Amino acid sequence: MDQTINFKQVTHTYQAGTPFAQNALSQVSVTIAGGSFTAIIGHTGSGKSTLVQHINALLKPTAGEIKVSGRTITPATTNKNLKQLRKHVGMVFQFPEKQLFEETVIKDIMFGPKNYGVSDEEARLDAKQAMGLVGLDGSLQDKSPFDLSGGQMRRVAIAGVLAMKPEILILDEPTAGLDPRGHKEIMDLAEKLHQQQGMTIILVTHQMDDVVDYASDVIVMDQGKVVKHGEPKDIFSDPEWVYDMHLDLPSAAEFACRLITAGVPLKTIPLTIDKLADAIVGVIQGGQSHE
């Protein structure tokens, strides 16, 4: 099925009509290509989470419409018959380990598939497969999820979403609070799902290094608007603008900028560590060839 997500003039106001009213999205029009690995970045309160929660209709637009997997979500969309859409769009919230509740790991992972009417045996198979995907050892399946470590709990929660076999996966800051190794494992998992299963991945993040390492597209949000949409190299080509958006550069780019300020003649701003190394080698060799 077509996995393209299309936002058309979407506005979302929290608590409309009260003194607490807040415009979280204003007239956002953006298309997230099916099969892409799209990162959504922007400083705190720019509307990233609000944007992604529209994709599986947890939030409905105050105005405008969203087209996703053949369904159109408008302000008039009711809460009925959304199950199919929500099965299609998997959503991993920030600190997803907070949603665990079952007595055993396997039961918690089976919870999603069973809600979508899958039989017990099938749900168990899906759950085991999901545990394998996220790298959880099979021996953990009968443990209580509350006895696991933080990183393991997070993987159980992610497995709970993957067991529903979504075609679009939304990850809202999936690595917050993890150690570097846990961080890399989760990001590698996202890449594996994208490349091997053709999942459309939408990643909300503050980690610019992840953006350049993993994403094919980037959406930059500011004050409830999409201000830029393009490939990582387009987004980070203008360091001044990036800082204006209260964002950081990827660490390689930041390092390169400092080198340039210090007088090292780099021609372009590399985004990844490898490219940075190449660029530096280029400068050194270039320098040697002049001698």
Added chain:
Amino acid sequence: MSNFLFGRYLPGSSWVHQMSPQSKLMLSFYFVVVIFFANNIWTYAALSGLILLVVLMSGVSIGYFLKGIRPLIWLIVFTVLLQILFSSGGHVYWHFGPFSISDTSLINGGFMFIRCLLIIMISTVLTLTTTPLAIADGVQTVLRPLKKVHFPVDTLALMLSIALRFVPTLMDEMETILNAQRSRGVDFGSGSLRHRISAAVPLLVPLFTGAINHAENLSTAMEARGFTDSEHRSKYRVYRWQRKDTISWAVFLLIGILVLFIRKS
């Protein structure tokens, strides 16, 4: 949930906002007591006039108040219906078994309606114009005399302020958990009663786990910063009795005396 007004604070700098919390707390309590003395059209008119004045002085729009009352409307209707159907006396228009409708019961029902409205209005004004922490402070001040009989007033006030402080946090967390479980295919608020009760488990277990974690973290943090409940504690914010409080009390007392005079004896 989001249009539930009761218990929310609306920042502002109106007359009512500036009054000290302990006097607002006592005034609201006093007002509710006075409401129970009202028993005819004139007394209710006087109290309604007073509450209108209070709403005006709070700087919050009346339309906003009425919207906030909407979620409570069924509670009010139920109370009024009981009053209409079960009070006796007067000219009976209709009766069936234990139920009857008479002119007295209709009037009593009407009064009950106004009474509910007045009580909700005054408490809404209190919570809209006073931060939860200020309310806890007010309670502490009001209860201070009980210290003489070794009632743990400070501990109680601390518990109250911590509880109030965590209401928005837990609400937020509930929202997130609701959304997370919805994404996993739970249908909240539809289906049979049994289905609905079983749908609450995936919501309540994480919510309680979270609350207990919060409590543990908070107590660790408080201990780390040297908290004990025995010492005399100074306060960052001190609420003093002001002229606005005196004037407000004078107006409320006058209306109270007026009500005592014009009520049906």
